[in-house]
Amino acid sequence: MRKWFVKLLVFCVLLVGIGFPAYRWMHTSVENARVVHRSRMRPIFLVPGSSASQNRFNALVSALNRQTTGHSYVKITVTESGQLKQSGRIAPRDRQPYIVVAFANNKDGYPNIQRQARWFNIAFTAMAKKYHFDRFSAIGHSNGGLVLTLFLERYMDQSKYTMQRMITLGSPYNLEESKPANRTQMLTDMIRQKKRLPAGLTVYSVAGSENYTSDGIVPLASVDAGKYIFQNQVKHYTMITLSGSNAEHSDLPQNQETIDLIKQDLLIKNQRPQLRP
16 A cells, blocks of 8 residues: 555656656747747837827828838727727738827827827727737827837837837927026936937937928927937937928828838838738
């Protein structure tokens, strides 16, 4: 009886010793497979500025899809209660769709920009849960760039998600202030929270120059103030100043140099053509 018990005990120990590592290996393999699956989609989020709707980037996306293999186009408007109104769909096997996130309350001002960052996080979380991606890039026009920056500093979980590249177009990091020494509360807050930015992020800050001091709406010095947030904090920070035709504030998303920058630095090369939704 005692020998039988000893044999049974040895068998159980061996079973656990073999089974537990096998289980851990299988569990790790499944998790790794899920990560690889999630990583195949790398969407580009686009956020418009104040007073702009979800249609703000129609011309930009149309131009990109004419000049590249084409990508799906999804538009979302977030209501003040956090509800999402969506149009368009992501085509099968589209690795890099465009997802516009606009806001029903698209008014200007720092308090509202903070609300929009929270609303963007609601839309982003819903899209990530639905499409299972963990890497993405983003483009923000005007206040849209401010919304994205606040999202990075206050909401994005870096253990789950990676923003690889961000392009801001005429984003006024010091609002309407043209003197760098006069820092607004928003700029002060962003500088204080900059250590929360992803260290591996690449940022392009595009400024328009209608008269070498502004793009007609945003002071050039306000766009330049973004350097106090991003320099020596993210992997790469580059400010680009556009002049000449289509360099006014409202024209920056359609500027051909902007389009070329997106094609060169954001879009996945050799994606198969996609059906337009």
